[in-house]
Amino acid sequence: MQVQRVVLNSRPGKNGAPVPENFRLEEITLAPDLKDGEVLVRTLYLSVDPYMRCRMNEDTGADYLTPWQISKCVDGGGVGLIDSSRCNNFAAGDVVISFNWPWQTHAVMTGSDLQKVDPQLVDGHLSYFLGAVGITGLTALLGIREKGHITKRANHTMVVSGAAGACGSIAGQIGRLDGCVRVVGICGSDEKCKAIVEDLGFSTAINYHLEDVPTRLKESCPDGIDVYFDNVGGAISDAVIAQMNNGSHIILCGQISQYNKDVPYPPPLSEETQKNLQSKNITRERFTVLNYMSKADAALCELSQWIKSGRIKVLETVVNGIENMGDAFCSMMKGGNIGKQIIKISH
Numbered sequence: 001m002q003v004q005r006v007v008l009n010s011r012p013g014k015n016g017a018p019v020p021e022n023f024r025l026e027e028i029t030l031a032p033d034l035k036d037g038e039v040l041v042r043t044l045y046l047s048v049d050p051y052m053r054c055r056m057n058e059d060t061g062a063d064y065l066t067p068w069q070i071s072k073c074v075d076g077g078g079v080g081l082i083d084s085s086r087c088n089n090f091a092a093g094d095v096v097i098s099f100n101w102p103w104q105t106h107a108v109m110t111g112s113d114l115q116k117v118d119p120q121l122v123d124g125h126l127s128y129f130l131g132a133v134g135i136t137g138l139t140a141l142l143g144i145r146e147k148g149h150i151t152k153r154a155n156h157t158m159v160v161s162g163a164a165g166a167c168g169s170i171a172g173q174i175g176r177l178d179g180c181v182r183v184v185g186i187c188g189s190d191e192k193c194k195a196i197v198e199d200l201g202f203s204t205a206i207n208y209h210l211e212d213v214p215t216r217l218k219e220s221c222p223d224g225i226d227v228y229f230d231n232v233g234g235a236i237s238d239a240v241i242a243q244m245n246n247g248s249h250i251i252l253c254g255q256i257s258q259y260n261k262d263v264p265y266p267p268p269l270s271e272e273t274q275k276n277l278q279s280k281n282i283t284r285e286r287f288t289v290l291n292y293m294s295k296a297d298a299a300l301c302e303l304s305q306w307i308k309s310g311r312i313k314v315l316e317t318v319v320n321g322i323e324n325m326g327d328a329f330c331s332m333m334k335g336g337n338i339g340k341q342i343i344k345i346s347h
């Protein structure tokens with residue numbers, strides 16, 4: 001069987017933006033015979049995510065992330081169908097997901113690397129398993145519940161950076177559902193600002209490329225900021241932290257503005273921001289969703305119900321074709337996506 005796959009062609013270097021040429025498309029022949037415990041899968045959708053920038057380096061800087069190897073098939077989140085099976089846990093037609101799905105149109109995988117999922121959870125929108133009813137939805141929900149300390153009826157104001165992205169767009173909606181009276185989103189274009197306010201119900205949106213973030217935060221958060229869902233770090237986060245209230249909380253989700261730089265994770269803060277954190281007793285604990293997977297099943301049910309009832313809206317940017325994986329990844333890293341960036345591989 002002839003299949004297409006994407007391999008790592010070159011590394012961008014620790015300092016520098018990734019380019020599509022860092023990836024290469026190949027055609028290979030896949031032996032159709034399976035060993036005991038193996039399955040043949042057909043890839044439906046693949047995910048590109050910011051943490052993958054770290055996997056492009058020889059040393060990822062995180063113990064839970066392995067580096068991709070030059071000329072070897074790249075992998076990440078994926079969803080697909082079992083075509084044929086020699087593993088007792090799976091039968092042809094099952095829908096399965098994995099964190100380590102090869103960027104390949106079909107693949108032979110070991111059953112233990114796969115998890116069977118119920119398409120009813122997503123009303124048949126199988127790509128949601130990579131986003132709103134998958135890791136990014138869990139990150140938003142569990143990040144808020146574990147680190148946000150939102151109190152109903154306390155009139156909390158929440159700010160979300162990277163607000164139109166996969167995690168941010170869900171986090172803002174959960175902040176509202178969990179009782180914040182005001183949810184302000186910061187993102188990178190007028191189109192994104194319009195989407196998060198008009199489609200997702202954020203109170204206000206700030207375009208950080210065109211507007212003065214401190215001034216707009218002052219206007220939009222007259223009672224200060226109680227909860228900050230931080231996806232980006234850098235100057236945007238410095239500006240938010242400067243306006244946070246005493247005893248407020250940061251959900252340290254990610255720091256994408258620093259991922260193309262040779263700095264540790266989380267990147268060091270300026271002296272002024274550190275002083276702000278200390279003097280105002282602001283909590284800022286590292287959050288990694290993988291550490292809370294015992295709570296995943298209940299959280300996925302909650303997300304599924306919210307989406308089915310229309311209380312959470314899901315935004316996606318879908319690109320077609322495995323040949324566009326590299327372009328889609330680089331575009332997402334530069335803000336080309338609204339909602340979750342998905343690549344559709346087959347019907």
Ligand SMILES: NC(=O)C1=CN([C@@H]2O[C@H](COP(=O)(O)OP(=O)(O)OC[C@H]3O[C@@H](n4cnc5c(N)ncnc54)[C@H](OP(=O)(O)O)[C@@H]3O)[C@@H](O)[C@H]2O)C=CC1
Pocket residue numbers: 049050051135136139162163164165166167168186187188189192231232236252253254255256257258287288289290332333334335336337339340341
């Ligand atoms: N802690 C955890 O367990 C997890 C953490 N994460 C983190 O959450 C964050 C969001 O991930 P995800 O939702 O998948 O990705 P997104 O869908 O949000 O895509 C990335 C977005 O980042 C924004 N961005 C890129 N560069 C910059 C910059 N220099 N300054 C400000 N914004 C920038 C872009 O939007 P714009 O146009 O607005 O600039 C882009 O669309 C990442 O930091 C990621 O590492 C994700 C999953 C789990």
Ligand SMILES: CCCCCC(=O)/C=C/[C@H]1[C@H](O)CC(=O)[C@@H]1CCCCCCC(=O)O
Pocket residue numbers: 050051054060061062064065066067099100135253254255265288289290
């Ligand atoms: C070092 C920078 C980390 C930035 C934070 C971040 O984006 C974390 C993302 C992980 C999150 O906890 C859930 C995930 O899906 C992300 C990691 C996925 C791990 C897959 C393991 C792949 C491998 O190395 O084999």
